[in-house]
Amino acid sequence: MTEQQNEIWKKIQNFEIDDIDSSFSFTDRLARENNWSIEYSLRTVLEYKKFIFLITISDFPQTPSDQIDQVWHLHLLYTESYWIELCKNTINKDIHHGPTKGSEEKPLFKEQYSKTLEFYESIFNEKPPSDIWIDIDTRFNEIHFTRVNRKRNWVIPKLRFKK
Amino acid sequence: MKILSQITPAETMLIKDCTSVQLKDLMKFTFMDLLLKKVIEIKEVNKKSHPRDNYIRTYTYVIPGKNFNKYQPKNHELIYLSPFIKSPSIQILFKNFIKMAYDTSNGSWNFKKTTKSNREINSYFKQSFLLNLFRLNKLTDSGNKLRREISNYLNEIDKSIDHLLHNDKKEGLELLLRIGGNIFLLKNLDFQLLKTIDKELLNQQKVLYSDTYDSDSDWWLYVDFFEDDYMFDSYFDSFDDTLDSFDHEFDASGCSSCDSGCSSCGGCGGCN
Numbered sequence: 001m002t003e004q005q006n007e008i009w010k011k012i013q014n015f016e017i018d019d020i021d022s023s024f025s026f027t028d029r030l031a032r033e034n035n036w037s038i039e040y041s042l043r044t045v046l047e048y049k050k051f052i053f054l055i056t057i058s059d060f061p062q063t064p065s066d067q068i069d070q071v072w073h074l075h076l077l078y079t080e081s082y083w084i085e086l087c088k089n090t091i092n093k094d095i096h097h098g099p100t101k102g103s104e105e106k107p108l109f110k111e112q113y114s115k116t117l118e119f120y121e122s123i124f125n126e127k128p129p130s131d132i133w134i135d136i137d138t139r140f141n142e143i144h145f146t147r148v149n150r151k152r153n154w155v156i157p158k159l160r161f162k163k
Numbered sequence: 164m165k166i167l168s169q170i171t172p173a174e175t176m177l178i179k180d181c182t183s184v185q186l187k188d189l190m191k192f193t194f195m196d197l198l199l200k201k202v203i204e205i206k207e208v209n210k211k212s213h214p215r216d217n218y219i220r221t222y223t224y225v226i227p228g229k230n231f232n233k234y235q236p237k238n239h240e241l242i243y244l245s246p247f248i249k250s251p252s253i254q255i256l257f258k259n260f261i262k263m264a265y266d267t268s269n270g271s272w273n274f275k276k277t278t279k280s281n282r283e284i285n286s287y288f289k290q291s292f293l294l295n296l297f298r299l300n301k302l303t304d305s306g307n308k309l310r311r312e313i314s315n316y317l318n319e320i321d322k323s324i325d326h327l328l329h330n331d332k333k334e335g336l337e338l339l340l341r342i343g344g345n346i347f348l349l350k351n352l353d354f355q356l357l358k359t360i361d362k363e364l365l366n367q368q369k370v371l372y373s374d375t376y377d378s379d380s381d382w383w384l385y386v387d388f389f390e391d392d393y394m395f396d397s398y399f400d401s402f403d404d405t406l407d408s409f410d411h412e413f414d415a416s417g418c419s420s421c422d423s424g425c426s427s428c429g430g431c432g433g434c435n
Contacts, residue, residue, distance in 0.1 A: 013252075014210060015212070016210075016212050016222060016256075018256055018259065019212075020220060020222060020256065020258070025258075025259070027259055028262075031266075037263075037266055037267060038259065038262050038263040038266040038267070039245060039246050039263045039266070039267055042246060042253065042255055042259060042263060043246055043249060043250045043253060046250055046252070046253050047250075085212060085216075088215075089215040089216070129249060129250065131249075
């Protein structure tokens with residue numbers, strides 16, 4: 001990491017996504033909407049910040065893991081925090097979210113994801129945590145998510161046989 | 164009493180008040196003990212939420228402490244330490260930190276189960292299928308004996324500690340180092356008095372303890388606290404307030420509002 005990059009990373013690291021005056025914070029919502037533990041949510045927010053940093057310092061596209069993408073989606077809903085506080089006032093760069101245009105783009109995103117993992121390792125000098133930056137096959141296979149009303153439905157995991 | 168230098172306040176409380184001890188207290192004393200041992204530290208930062216914010220606010224974070232890397236955590240302490248093990252660079256807002264620990268504890272029964280699984284106290288609890296089924300904690304005969312001994316010992320210290328810290332600091336310090344984090348269980352200990360223990364006396368104790376080094380005890384972590392005049396007792400109240408507020412918070416179901424007054428409990432808000 002160069003000195004200039006380090007400065008940007010510090011700014012992003014210091015950017016506080018949770019409003020300290022709010023009783024139901026961004027992290028609480030993230031945990032609840034994804035059925036994640038608070039610990040996992042907090043760690044995923046840190047990885048999201050790293051992802052934003054990687055986009056900020058690179059001139060090639062980055063692809064997040066699905067977990068980080070969920071943080072990103074939720075942050076985009078907090079429009080003031082995302083566009084004004086993060087993009088405009090912290091990194092001075094507009095970072096747009098580009099959803100896939102269809103299965104024809106799958107190889108492209110796979111390649112980008114792989115490059116992102118490599119870039120992460122080269123910048124932070126450590127491997128991305130594998131429970132948040134999941135392996136490439138799982139990343140692009142387990143994408144069948146649906147919003148479920150848990151007041152009316154039970155969620156029961158499918159039986160899985162070990163290979 | 165050697166065992167008090169080897170067990171944490173949560174473990175002591177579980178032995179002392181096996182059936183009646185509250186999750187909140189076990190969590191609180193575990194947190195305070197980790198702060199005391201400098202396994203975790205509190206960092207207060209005055210900053211703007213983003214560089215162009217008009218206001219400076221105080222953010223209270225929990226970060227790994229200076230003894231984090233050399234510390235061997237006990238099972239029940241992992242509710243606080245696991246994020247730092249998995250993501251070493253993380254810093255967590257105090258409120259989120261307590262909420263996270265509460266979430267990870269998995270409720271009173273599970274936290275007690277984890278606490279009593281520590282090898283120093285495990286044999287003092289009865290184990291059986293029925294006890295597990297009905298979620299009961301019962302001490303063995305030796306556990307009951309230990310409970311009485313601990314209660315008597317702590318009562319004795321409680322009676323004499325104030326006098327010792329005023330009149331014989333050396334003896335007082337020795338006594339406190341012998342019970343480690345269990346000093347939180349003393350009713351008559353004035354934490355402000357601990358700050359008056361002078362450095363020379365601490366150095367003497369360090370040398371003395373190093374000669375008779377006991378690998379099962381974390382006494383050296385507590386010396387660190389006395390040496391640095393670390394402020395921690397103010398977090399007692401903050402911890403209680405934060406934990407008490409959770410019951411209300413998890414009821415929140417709506418999206419945020421903004422200054423146009425467009426919030427509703429079930430829908431999102433919008434503003435200019």
